[in-house]
Amino acid sequence: MEQAGTSSAWEPDVxxxxxxxxxxxxxxxxxxxxxxxxxxxxxxxxxxxxxxAGIDVLYVHGWVDYFFQTHxxxxxxxxxxRFYALDLRKYGRSLREHQxxxxxxxxxxxxxxxxxxxxxxxxxxxxxxxxxxxxxxHSTGGLVLSLWVSHRPGRADALVLNSPWLEFQTRSVGRxxxxxxxxxxxxxxxxxxxxNVDLGYYVRSVSDRYDGAWHIDPAWRPDMGWRTTPAWLxxxxxxxxxxxxxxxxxxxxxxxxxxxxxxxxxxxxEMMTTDSVLEVGxxxxxxxxxxxxxTLVRIDGAMHDVTLSAPAVRDVVWREISRWVAAYVPPRPAxxxxxxxxxxxxxxxxxxxxxxxxxxxxxxxxxAPAPAPAPRPAPGESARPTA
Numbered sequence: 062m063e064q065a066g067t068s069s070a071w072e073p074d075v076x077x078x079x080x081x082x083x084x085x086x087x088x089x090x091x092x093x094x095x096x097x098x099x100x101x102x103x104x105x106x107x108x109x110x111x112x113x114a115g116i117d118v119l120y121v122h123g124w125v126d127y128f129f130q131t132h133x134x135x136x137x138x139x140x141x142x143r144f145y146a147l148d149l150r151k152y153g154r155s156l157r158e159h160q161x162x163x164x165x166x167x168x169x170x171x172x173x174x175x176x177x178x179x180x181x182x183x184x185x186x187x188x189x190x191x192x193x194x195x196x197x198x199h200s201t202g203g204l205v206l207s208l209w210v211s212h213r214p215g216r217a218d219a220l221v222l223n224s225p226w227l228e229f230q231t232r233s234v235g236r237x238x239x240x241x242x243x244x245x246x247x248x249x250x251x252x253x254x255x256x257n258v259d260l261g262y263y264v265r266s267v268s269d270r271y272d273g274a275w276h277i278d279p280a281w282r283p284d285m286g287w288r289t290t291p292a293w294l295x296x297x298x299x300x301x302x303x304x305x306x307x308x309x310x311x312x313x314x315x316x317x318x319x320x321x322x323x324x325x326x327x328x329x330x331e332m333m334t335t336d337s338v339l340e341v342g343x344x345x346x347x348x349x350x351x352x353x354x355x356t357l358v359r360i361d362g363a364m365h366d367v368t369l370s371a372p373a374v375r376d377v378v379w380r381e382i383s384r385w386v387a388a389y390v391p392p393r394p395a396x397x398x399x400x401x402x403x404x405x406x407x408x409x410x411x412x413x414x415x416x417x418x419x420x421x422x423x424x425x426x427x428x429a430p431a432p433a434p435a436p437r438p439a440p441g442e443s444a445r446p447t448a
Contacts, residue, residue: 074099074154075278076131081154084177091161096174097154098181099128099146101138114141114392116193117182121175122146123200123226123366124163125259125286127153129277133368136379140386142195147178149202153281161252166292168300171205179216186216195390197221199366200338204300207351211308219390220314221382224365226297227304227347230340252290259286262325266332267369273333275369301347310352313389317378318345319363334374338365356385 074081080102086094118137122128128146137144148154149171151163165171176186183190194217198206203225210217261284267273268284319336323329341359348357358381360367362374370378 071100071102073102076129078102079131079134082181083155084174084181086150086173086177091164092159093157094150094160095155095157096150096177097148098178099148099154100144101134111139111141112392113143115191116140116142116195116386116390116392117184117190118142118144118195118197119175119178119182120144120146121149121196121198121202121206122152123198123202123224125152125282126199126202127278127281129275130366130368132375136368136382140383141392143192145178145182147174149174149205156281161290162287164252164290164293165296167296168205168208172209175206175209184216186213193218193390195219195221195386197223198225199223200226201297203227204297204304207308207310207314208300208303210312211303211310211352214311217312219312219386220310221385222314222316222351223367224318224336224339224341225316225344226301226339227351228301228340228343229298230343252292260325261285262328262332263337263365265328266337266364267366273369304347304350307350308352310355312352312354313385314351314355315382315385315389316348316351316355316357317363317367317381318357318359319365319367320359320361333364334362334371336363336365354389 071080071082073079076099078101079099081100082098084096084098086096088094120128120130120133127148130146134144134146150165151157151160156162179185179194182194183192184194196206196210196217196219198204198221200223203222204227206220207222207225207227210220264277264282264284265271265273267275268277268282269275270277270279318341320341321335322339322341323331323335323337325332325337345357345359348355360370360374360377360381363370363378367378368375
């Protein structure tokens with residue numbers, strides 16, 4: 062866990078080549094609260110950087126998670142975007158010793174985290190950086206951002222959801238059966254622990270300490286997760302019910318889902334190529350309720366975090382995001398040349414062109430190559446051109 066204290070400046074991150082900014086938030090009943098913004102550290106004179114597309118991307122993680130997907134940052138940077146990731150309060154870099162990991166009583170609590178990050182990026186509610194904003198959320202982070210965007214029309218330009226937790230694993234029937242008891246328990250003992258159903262299979266499928274390929278800090282992503290609390294799960298249920306009623310999101314939305322799920326009741330090699338956390342059929346049914354312009358992509362062989370899938374599957378993920386961005390978040394056109402004024406404006410009105418240069422141009426710059434002579438017609442052929 063992070064030590065107490067905040068910083069108002071960017072400082073080196075635990076990920077090589079990245080840096081982080083601690084965002085102080087309003088204290089809650091447990092004490093100090095912070096969120097943490099992460100980005101790649103600027104490198105002066107980087108000639109390999111893609112042309113700036115005028116896009117900022119803010120990524121939000123899921124339950125029992127934090128940002129470690131440096132390859133995701135590299136992908137967005139290849140698109141010419143500036144990539145930032147946010148560790149929400151009581152997760153990852155933002156988790157403090159005195160806190161209950163991941164605990165909130167309402168998903169709207171995270172609005173403060175998101176607003177603090179956007180303010181640091183120049184995308185506050187009153188001032189704009191002039192750059193377009195793409196929000197990307199994974200799992201619970203996808204649910205949080207979907208709710209945030211639905212209540213703030215005009216703030217974001219697009220939303221990308223990576224296996225968003227839009228519906229409970231037992232679907233709406235399960236929510237309706239469980240929610241009354243959860244609400245009662247949340248009122249009496251909000252931080253009490255529910256039965257832990259995470260048997261560690263997902264971490265086994267992604268961590269390089271087991272069958273996976275990714276380095277994950279077990280302090281920030283425990284093998285068997287954290288035991289959920291009734292207040293937190295009740296907040297998730299309420300968010301999912303709002304999705305079911307329709308969010309009316311007014312910007313393009315891309316949803317990436319695995320083609321199949323595997324129930325996490327016992328280990329199976331299929332967990333390396335399926336979603337072993339969510340029931341993707343139930344999530345897919347909720348996708349149309351997000352908004353009026355939603356693209357759903359089902360990816361065969363994808364895991365719960367589709368960006369952690371096998372290399373060939375990740376190539377499909379990158380391709381689908383790239384062509385969606387090209388269609389719905391294209392680069393801004395280059396700034397138009399300023400209108401001429403003074404003598405230049407008079408010259409333009411009178412002669413229909415810009416004011417000529419006082420210096421005679423060099424011949425090589427103005428002379429086009431002479432065209433090749435036309436071939437002579439063969440005997441009996443016409444020298445006139447044909448259509």
